[in-house]
Each structure stands twice: as C-alpha cells, then as structure tokens.
Amino acid sequence: xxxxxxxxxxxxxxxxxxxxxxxxxxxxxxxxxxxxxxxxxxxxxxxxxxxxxxxxxxxxxxxxxxxxxxxxxxxxxxxxxxxxxxxxxxxxxxxxxxxxxxxxxxxxxxxxxxxxxxxxxxxxxxxxxxxxxxxxxxxxxxxxxxxxxxxxxxxxxxxxxxxxxxxxxxxxxxxxxxxxxxxxxxxxxxxxxxxxxxxxxxxxxxxxxxxxxxxxxxxxxxxxxxxxxxxxxxxxxxxxxxxxxxxxxxxxxxxxxxxxxxxxxxxxxxxxxxxxxxxxxxxxxxxxxxxxxxxxxxxxxxxxxxxxxxxxxxxxxxxxxxxxxxxxxxxxxxxxxxxxxxxxxxxxxxxxxxxxxxxxxxxxxxxxxxxxxxxxxxxxxxxxxxxxxxxxxxxxxxxxxxxxxxxxxxxxxxxxxxxxxxxxxxxxxxxxxxxxxxxxxxxxxxxxxxxxxxxxxxxxxxxxxxxxxxxxxxxxxxxxxxxxxxxxxxxxxxxxxxxxxxxxxxxxxxxxxxxxxxxxxxxxxxxxxxxxxxxxxxxxxxx
RNA sequence: GCGCCUGUAGCUCAGUUGGAUAGAGCGACAGAUUCCGAAUCUGUAGGUCAGAGGUUCGAGCCCUCUCAGGCGCACCA
Numbered sequence: 001x002x003x004x005x006x007x008x009x010x011x012x013x014x015x016x017x018x019x020x021x022x023x024x025x026x027x028x029x030x031x032x033x034x035x036x037x038x039x040x041x042x043x044x045x046x047x048x049x050x051x052x053x054x055x056x057x058x059x060x061x062x063x064x065x066x067x068x069x070x071x072x073x074x075x076x077x078x079x080x081x082x083x084x085x086x087x088x089x090x091x092x093x094x095x096x097x098x099x100x101x102x103x104x105x106x107x108x109x110x111x112x113x114x115x116x117x118x119x120x121x122x123x124x125x126x127x128x129x130x131x132x133x134x135x136x137x138x139x140x141x142x143x144x145x146x147x148x149x150x151x152x153x154x155x156x157x158x159x160x161x162x163x164x165x166x167x168x169x170x171x172x173x174x175x176x177x178x179x180x181x182x183x184x185x186x187x188x189x190x191x192x193x194x195x196x197x198x199x200x201x202x203x204x205x206x207x208x209x210x211x212x213x214x215x216x217x218x219x220x221x222x223x224x225x226x227x228x229x230x231x232x233x234x235x236x237x238x239x240x241x242x243x244x245x246x247x248x249x250x251x252x253x254x255x256x257x258x259x260x261x262x263x264x265x266x267x268x269x270x271x272x273x274x275x276x277x278x279x280x281x282x283x284x285x286x287x288x289x290x291x292x293x294x295x296x297x298x299x300x301x302x303x304x305x306x307x308x309x310x311x312x313x314x315x316x317x318x319x320x321x322x323x324x325x326x327x328x329x330x331x332x333x334x335x336x337x338x339x340x341x342x343x344x345x346x347x348x349x350x351x352x353x354x355x356x357x358x359x360x361x362x363x364x365x366x367x368x369x370x371x372x373x374x375x376x377x378x379x380x381x382x383x384x385x386x387x388x389x390x391x392x393x394x395x396x397x398x399x400x401x402x403x404x405x406x407x408x409x410x411x412x413x414x415x416x417x418x419x420x421x422x423x424x425x426x427x428x429x430x431x432x433x434x435x436x437x438x439x440x441x442x443x444x445x446x447x448x449x450x451x452x453x454x455x456x457x458x459x460x461x462x463x464x465x466x467x468x469x470x471x472x473x474x475x476x477x478x479x480x481x482x483x484x485x486x487x488x489x490x491x492x493x494x495x496x497x498x499x500x501x502x503x504x505x506x507x508x509x510x511x512x513x514x515x516x517x518x519x520x521x522x523x524x525x526x527x528x529x530x531x532x533x534x535x536x537x538x539x540x541x542x543x
Numbered sequence: 544g545c546g547c548c549u550g551u552a553g554c555u556c557a558g559u560u561g562g563a564u565a566g567a568g569c570g571a572c573a574g575a576u577u578c579c580g581a582a583u584c585u586g587u588a589g590g591u592c593a594g595a596g597g598u599u600c601g602a603g604c605c606c607u608c609u610c611a612g613g614c615g616c617a618c619c620a
Contacts, residue, residue, distance in 0.1 A: 037563070046562055049600065059600070085600070087563070130620070172620055197619075278618050289545065289616080296618040303620045331547050332615040357548065358614075365554085399556065402548060404613065406555060411569085417582055418569060426582050433580055476559065488557060491567070502575095502584040543582070 003076075003099045005472045006114065009043075011073060012090060016045055019069035023062070025051060032090075034469075041079075041089035042465065049086040059086025097461065098449040100468035104523045105447055112530045116475045118157035123314050124150050126325035127236070127243075128165040131225040132176050132199050135235050135380040141405065142325045142356040143380075144396035144536065145483065147241040149323075151534040152478035152486070161319070164232075164243045165310065168225045169250040170303060175199070177221025183208035184220075222250070235381050239389060240536040253309050259301050262309035263294060271343050281305075286339035308340045315346055322351045323481065325401075328358045354401050354481055362408040387412040393536045394421040397483040420491065424528065425540055427494035430501065431525040432541040437507060438518060445519040446512075454513040455520060459500040466493050467523045470531070483535060490531050497524045 009032055016030040028050050032043045048062040055062060063082040072080060079091040104111045126146030129139045150160045167173075179198035183205050186192055194200040207224055211217060229246065236242065253259050263279070266272050271282050277297035281304075284291050294305035314322045326333070334353045342348045361368035361383075384392055391412040398420065399405050411418050438444070446452060455464065470489070477485035506517040529539040 033562075034559075035563070036558090036566085040563070044563085049562075052600065083563075085563075132620095167620060170620065175619095276618080280618095293618045298618080300618090302618065307620090328548080328614060330615085330620095335546075355548075362555095403556075404549065408555080411555090415582070419582085420568065422582055423568085426580080430580055430583085437579060473559085480560080484557080485559070488559090488567080491557095495567085498583055499585095501579085502581095505579070507579045543580090 003096045003468075004103060005100075005468050005470075006116070008076060008092070008096060008468075009472075011076060012043065013045075015070050015072050016047060016066065016088070018071070019066050020047055020051060022069055023051065023065055024055060026054065028054065035087075035089065038462075040083065040087070041081075042092045043090045044083075044087045045090075046087055048088065052086065060084065062086070063088055094453075094456075094461075095449065097464035097468060098452040098455070101452055101464055101519060101523050102447065102449040104467055104470075104526055105445070105519060108526055109530060111526055112471050112474045112534075113155050113157075114471050114475060115157040117153060117478065120153065120158035120160075120321055121319050122153060122158050122321040122323060123161050123163060123317070123319040124153075124323050124325070125163045125165055125314075127232070127241075128167070128326075129232060130167050130172065131228040131232070132172065133201070133228065134203060135232055137359045137361060137380065137383060137407070138327050138356060140239070140380040140383060140392065141359050141396045141401075142327065143236055143239055143241045144393045145354070145356055145401055146325050148393075148397050148483035148486075148535050149325075149478065149481050151536070152474055152483060155534060156475045156478050158478070161245065162243045164246045166225070166229060166246055166248045168222065168248055169254050169306065170300070173221045173225065173250070176224060177219065179204060180208060180211065180220045180224045184212055187212065235384075238384065239380070240393070247310070249306055249310070253306050253313070254301075258309045258313060259306050262305060262312060263301065265344070266294065266305075266308075269344070281308075281340060281343075283336050283339035283343065286342045288336040288339040292336055304336070304340075307337065308344075311337065311341060311351070312344065312346065315350075320350060323354065324352070325354045325356050328355055331355050352481070357402050357404045359396075359405045359407050362406050362410070364408065364410045368409070383409075390425070390537045391419065391421050394487070397535055398487050400482060400484050421537065422543070424490050424494040424532065425538075425543060427497045428525055428528045428532070428539045429541060429543045431497075431521045431528075434506060434518065434521055435525075441507070443507065443511075443514060443518065445522050446515040447519070451512070452516045452519065454510075454516045457500075457504060459496070459503055460517075460520060462496045463493075463500060463520055463524060466496055467527050470527050474531075474534070486531055486534060490528065493524065493527060493531075497521070 013030045013032055020028065020030055028047065030045055030047050032045055035041060035044045048059045048066060051062050052059040060082065063086055066088060067080060067082060070080070076093055076096055077090055078093045081089055083089050124146055126142050127139050129135055146162065150162050153160050175195055175198045179194040179200060182192045182194045182198070183200070187205060187208050207227060210227070211220065211223065266281055272279050272294065273282065274280070278293045279295035280291045281294045282291055292304050293302050295301055311322065338348050338351065341351060386409055395407055395412055415422060417423065473486060473489045477483055504517065506521060507514055509517060532539045
C-alpha cells in the first residue's frame with residue numbers, strides 16, 4: 001500500500017480522537033504537530049494538556065489513559081510514548097516512509113498535487129498596476145507573490161482565476177491622454193510640458209513617436225494605456241506570469257452601466273447621503289473610520305464606487321473566495337472596501353486583501369535611490385535584466401508579504417553561496433549529475449518500497465520524512481497565502497541532501513544500497529523540481 | 544490626532560496559527576577534498592524575542608499600555 005502524509009495523519013489523529021472522546025473530550029480536537037526537536041519522534045499530540053483542564057486531572061495521567069485506550073495501527077506506528085509535560089510522541093514505521101518514497105517516484109511531476117482545496121473557486125487579483133508607465137519593483141513583488149500563491153492553490157486542487165484590473169478610466173485616463181499629446185507636441189519641436197500630476201519621462205516620448213506614426217489615430221489616452229498594458233503583458237510573460245483576464249474598468253464597469261447600477265443599489269439601500277454637492281457612502285456605520293465620496297460634485301463617479309462595483313461583480317461571477325494583492329499605499333483602503341461590501345451584504349469573510357509591502361532595493365549596504373531621472377532600477381524589466389528571473393522571483397517570495405523587503409541586487413546577482421537560490425538549484429543540479437553518471441554505468445534507481453530497506457541512516461530518514469511531508473507544505477502555505485514557507489522548506493530539504501551527500505557515498509556503495517540511495521536522491525530531485533516550479537524558478541540540470 | 548505594517552544573533556529574516564532547550568542564511572573565526580559537482584560539508588562565537596504589565600498548565604506568538612521605524616488618512620486612482 002502506498003502511504004501519503006494525509007492518510008497517515010488522518011489515521012493517527014482518528015485513533016487519538018476516538019480514545020479522547022471516550023474520556024469525554026467534548027469539542028476538543030486531536031491535532032498532530034512536528035516536534036521541533038527531532039529526537040522526540042516524528043509526530044506529537046498535545047491533546048492531553050488540553051484535556052487536563054476539562055477533566056480536572058494531570059496531563060500525564062491523561063496521557064497514560066489515552067495510551068491505554070488508543071488503538072493504533074501497528075502497520076503505521078512503531079512506538080507511542082508519553083513525554084512531560086503531557087505530550088504523546090509517535091514514531092512512524094520505517095516502511096511507511098519507504099512506501100512514501102515509492103509513491104513520490106511513481107507520481108513524479110504530480111507529486112505534491114492534492115485535492116485538499118478542491119471545493120475552492122478562487123479569484124486572485126494582483127499586479128493591477130496603473131497603465132500609465134512601466135511596471136515597478138512593487139509590482140514585480142506582487143507578481144511573484146500572486147503567481148506563486150495561485151500555483152500553490154492550484155496544486156491543492158483549487159480552481160484559481162488570475163485577474164489583472166486595468167485602471168483605464170477617470171481623471172487618470174484623461175491626464176494620461178493629455179500627457180501623451182503633450183509629448184507628441186514636444187516631438188514636434190514645441191515646448192509643451194505635461195499637465196500637472198501628468199506623466200512624463202522618456203517612455204512617454206517613445207509612445208508619442210509610435211502614436212504619431214499611426215495612419216489613423218484613435219483617442220490618445222485609451223490607445224496609450226492599451227499600449228502600456230501590452231508592455232506589462234510582455235514584462236510579466238518574461239517573468240513567467242500570465243493572467244486569465246485583464247479586466248478593464250472602462251469597458252466592463254463604466255460602459256456596461258455596472259457603476260451606475262451600483263450607485264443606484266447603494267441609494268436604494270439607504271446607504272448614501274448628499275453633502276456639498278457630492279454623494280457619500282455611509283461606510284462609517286460598517287467599521288470604516290470615515291464616510292467616502294462615491295459621486296463627485298462634478299457628477300463623475302469616484303474611484304471607490306467603481307472598485308465596489310468591481311468587487312460585487314467578482315462575487316456575482318460565482319467565486320467563493322476573493323483575494324486581492326495590493327500595494328503598500330493601499331492598505332488604508334482595505335477597511336472601507338470591507339465596510340462597503342458588508343453594507344451590501346457580501347460575504348466579507350470570504351474576501352481577503354494581502355499587502356505586498358514596500359521593497360527597498362539595496363546594493364550591498366547602500367540603498368539604491370529610486371530616481372526616474374537617474375534611471376536606476378525603477379522598472380521591473382531593469383531588475384530582471386540585472387538579476388535574472390530565477391533570483392528575482394525567488395527573492396520576492398523568500399520573505400512574508402507583509403514584511404518590508406530589502407532586496408540586495410548585489411547578492412541576487414552573485415552566483416556564490418551568498419545567494420540562497422543557488423544553494424537549492426545546486427542540490428538539484430548535483431543530483432542530475434549523479435543520474436547522468438548512472439546512465440553511463442547502467443545503475444538504475446530502485447522503485448519499490450521493499451527495495452529501500454537499506455536506507456537506515458538518520459540522514460536518510462530526514463530526507464524520507466521531508467519528502468513525504470511535501471504535499472502538506474503545499475497545502476499549508478497555499479491556505480495561508482504564504483509562499484515563503486515553501487522557500488523555507490526548500491532550503492531545509494536542499495540542506496538535508498547536501499549533508500547526506502557529504503556523509504554517504506551513493507554510486508560506489510554496495511549495489512542494493514546504491515540503488516536505494518539513488519532513489520532517495522531522485523525523490524529529492526523530484527520534490528525540488530516541483531516546488532521550484534510552483535515558485536516560477538527553474539530547476540537546472542547543470543549549472 | 545486616527546489607522547495599518549514592522550521591531551527576534553553583527554546583517555537579512557524564519558518561527559508550522561499557543562507547545563518541549565528560540566532557529567536559518569550571510570558575515571566572523573577554526574577546520575574538511577588522492578573519491579559521485581567544495582556553488583558543498585563540520586565546528587566555534589553570537590539573544591533581556593524593543594520595553595512594561597496581563598491572560599494560562601505553557602507566550603516570540605493572544606490582550607492592554609509605552610517606545611522606535613515605515614506607510615496611509617483627497618470630491619487622485
């Protein structure tokens with residue numbers, strides 16, 4: 001029988017739960033955790049300490065009771081023992097891990113995929129950069145985060161739609177159009193500058209040149225924004241990120257009348273009032289610190305109401321989970337968005353906003369000054385040119401999204417041990433090199449659990465366990481929207497492999513051992529490749 | 544003034560949703576290769592988890608307050 005981590009844990013948890021229920025656990029649930037100290041065993045449950053209060057007995061007494069009553073599958077559990085102050089530690093049968101490896105090898109590229117989130121239909125909106133200029137560093141971070149999160153969720157069986165909201169309406173669109181025309185006039189020799197709060201820079205003149213060369217010129221603003229979105233698409237493509245849908249604010253919210261309908265809906269719900277010629281929404285009744293304008297005194301809808309319409313539309317499209325990744329300058333927007341959705345009766349608990357915090361570009365200990373004039377790494381393309389896709393994607397998901405990130409370009413560029421992405425890729429390349437040698441000598445990896453019995457060293461078991469637990473890491477980091485957990489996992493796995501490799505010979509061990517160790521290495525390679533794939537980072541065969 | 548994020552080793556950061564003796568990488572120092580890739584491995588040093596209270600069997604994690612840094616608080620988007 002092939003074991004996977006989920007059935008293993010379900011089985012052990014179930015046994016404990018049965019025993020706990022018979023003692024009167026009520027609603028206390030059995031959980032398993034990995035002890036930090038590996039000498040404590042493979043899994044542990046702290047349930048006795050939770051039961052102690054309810055049952056008014058000492059935790060250790062409950063542990064004894066539980067051990068008596070728990071009917072563990074001897075095919076799975078080698079040993080269960082009490083440990084102060086009230087843990088039960090489990091040691092898993094080695095054969096379980098052997099069959100886990102067999103499972104890994106047979107699933108290959110699919111290993112890690114699971115159906116834990118198969119009921120989720122999720123919309124993930126990210127990047128959504130204003131179509132007024134090239135993508136910047138924070139967009140690059142959001143793109144790496146969003147795509148990795150989507151990959152993780154999909155690997156757990158969720159149905160994920162990646163969406164990019166295009167802010168192509170309102171004052172911004174008008175200003176952009178005027179800026180483009182001003183750029184065109186400059187190209188014609190006039191001294192016209194962009195309007196106040198408009199856009200300038202070399203890219204506007206590039207755009208102007210293309211525009212002037214057109215035979216029939218469409219309206220400048222929308223044409224230009226469309227061009228810039230094409231740039232964004234291209235940058236994102238070379239970054240390995242693609243979207244199911246680019247959602248145009250103008251075409252899908254304004255032109256369709258959705259914004260107007262949303263305003264009517266709010267009015268009918270008694271959620272608005274007029275003041276100083278503008279229409280306000282009463283979000284302060286729903287948790288927001290202050291009310292907001294939704295129709296300006298010039299009669300134009302404000303950005304906020306379009307965004308409300310957009311989020312209503314998301315839920316109407318049948319997603320049971322709606323997640324946005326926003327930039328750090330939008331965190332103040334979260335509360336009012338949630339308030340508005342709450343006011344309209346949307347399931348706010350199914351709506352989450354992640355903030356991709358700011359990025360400080362560093363060159364060693366020097367902070368890179370972000371100056372468009374000096375042309376210093378302000379765009380995502382420039383960063384990619386400098387450090388490459390692998391390092392960029394890896395560095396952006398290496399840390400949790402809401403920590404401010406110091407991105408050291410000097411380190412990311414280095415192909416040395418200072419650069420963490422190489423440590424992991426090197427492990428993969430090393431294994432590939434082993435496999436190439438085997439091909440020459442005709443040595444074949446073993447495939448069946450029974451052939452792995454020579455894997456007995458602690459270093460082997462560290463790897464066997466880590467490999468087997470991989471699908472659970474996929475689920476957990478996906479559910480938490482935290483791809484950095486997978487990075488941590490990868491670093492540990494690669495580390496365990498390097499230690500194993502330094503300590504044990506593989507190819508020139510006795511043949512049976514050699515074949516088993518080769519299988520172990522192949523398992524590590526499989527997981528490294530799959531996990532790096534989820535992060536959008538390549539797993540090179542040679543470096 | 545109000546709100547959000549952050550504060551853990553010299554530096555950059557983890558800490559598996561409250562569990563056992565706080566971890567990793569880099570940097571520093573000392574070592575390891577006649578042998579499968581040394582982009583590796585082994586060891587040493589390095590901590591008042593910003594501070595003070597509280598909650599409980601148990602707190603880096605939860606609550607309150609204080610301090611420090613960052614970012615928001617437009618009829619811009």
